[in-house]
Amino acid sequence: MKKIKFVLYSIVVIMASCKKDDTPVTPGSKATTGLYVLSEGTFGGNNTTLSYYSFANSTATTDFFYNANNSKLGDTGNDILIYGGKIYIVMNVSSYVEVADAYTAKNIAKIDFKTTGGAAREPRFAAAYKNKVLVSSYDGTVAVIDTASLTVDKFIPVGLNPEQIVVSGDKLYVANSGGLSPKFDSTVSVIDLASYTETKKLTVGINPGSITADDAGNIYVACTGDYGSILPKLVKVNTSTGAIVKSADTAIGKIKFYNGLLYVTGGYFGSPNIRTLSTTDFKQTSSNFVTDGTSVKLPYGLNVDAANGDVYVTDAIDYKSSGQVLCFDKTGKKKFSFSVTPGINPNTVAIIKL
Numbered sequence: 001m002k003k004i005k006f007v008l009y010s011i012v013v014i015m016a017s018c019k020k021d022d023t024p025v026t027p028g029s030k031a032t033t034g035l036y037v038l039s040e041g042t043f044g045g046n047n048t049t050l051s052y053y054s055f056a057n058s059t060a061t062t063d064f065f066y067n068a069n070n071s072k073l074g075d076t077g078n079d080i081l082i083y084g085g086k087i088y089i090v091m092n093v094s095s096y097v098e099v100a101d102a103y104t105a106k107n108i109a110k111i112d113f114k115t116t117g118g119a120a121r122e123p124r125f126a127a128a129y130k131n132k133v134l135v136s137s138y139d140g141t142v143a144v145i146d147t148a149s150l151t152v153d154k155f156i157p158v159g160l161n162p163e164q165i166v167v168s169g170d171k172l173y174v175a176n177s178g179g180l181s182p183k184f185d186s187t188v189s190v191i192d193l194a195s196y197t198e199t200k201k202l203t204v205g206i207n208p209g210s211i212t213a214d215d216a217g218n219i220y221v222a223c224t225g226d227y228g229s230i231l232p233k234l235v236k237v238n239t240s241t242g243a244i245v246k247s248a249d250t251a252i253g254k255i256k257f258y259n260g261l262l263y264v265t266g267g268y269f270g271s272p273n274i275r276t277l278s279t280t281d282f283k284q285t286s287s288n289f290v291t292d293g294t295s296v297k298l299p300y301g302l303n304v305d306a307a308n309g310d311v312y313v314t315d316a317i318d319y320k321s322s323g324q325v326l327c328f329d330k331t332g333k334k335k336f337s338f339s340v341t342p343g344i345n346p347n348t349v350a351i352i353k354l
Helices: 003-011 064-069
Strands: 034-039 049-054 059-061 077-083 086-091 096-101 107-112 123-129 132-137 141-146 151-157 162-168 171-176 187-192 197-203 208-213 218-223 233-238 244-248 255-258 261-264 275-278 284-286 299-304 311-315 322-328 334-344 346-352
Touching (some): 034 077, 049 334, 059 334, 077 346, 086 132, 096 123, 132 162, 171 208, 187 208, 261 299
Parallel strands (some): 162 208
Antiparallel strands (some): 034 049, 034 346, 096 107, 141 151, 162 171, 171 187, 187 197, 218 233, 255 261, 299 311
16 A cells, blocks of 8 residues: 555544445355445455445345355455456455455465565556466566466566556556655556566656556556655556657546546545546546536545446545445446445445356
């Protein structure tokens, strides 16, 4: 986590609600078309949860992994990825990747992310490419997981404290934040996915974190700055040339490309709204994507269903109460919402489709 989040978590009083949400799914149940939602919990609280929401009956089951395995996920889940019939759950503080069946959430494997000396690598984000799952870690590496053997083929050295990663073409782009280092990083590592080696670093701006790719060979990187004198900015990079095409001062937390637009949350210093931006000049096409007056208190996670344009926003509310997930159609009108009780700090939505 970034420095500012460590401070935030250290002063929050941890309280977990005992309220049950909707009808619990019994052990052995199977997910169909719907959503998985990862709630990271509170730092040091060992209270990460995985929720499942069924499209068929509009029902949320808020501790689906525990129901399936009678065991907790661990401490500070940071990302989930559905790939090849499995769900990969990236556990940052517990320092492993939990691999489970994508439809039952039954454990298949737990991939340890510790060095040979026993130090925690602290994995962060995952992406998939040709039967491999790639995972960034705060120790300055990207792991290459073979999806058949569920073992790590290699750890690729990159920059300081890498955050989000994205595949564009046959390259992986890694946002190196330096968020836990004495000095922030300012680069994006480029990894060749034929050789699984870092080929170069692109200088983009101080403290890059969230990253997305469009369908025209560009990546977009949200740089947070130093939380002080260096302001946040958004950078567009042409992946063919490595050149910065556009840069603008704007605070962005999470960023997602869809259908010619950038959907963004405001992050620590930005707008409390979900905005949409032009990919060419970064001008706002909407200062608030939500058009029906629905309130989102603290947008924390963001995803877009490429099939229909539905936008999913996770609301952390206040970082200590049980959060919620809201689904909006492509016009910004709310379709449904649900609580992730007892989950705290929902951060990632993954769509399940049969």
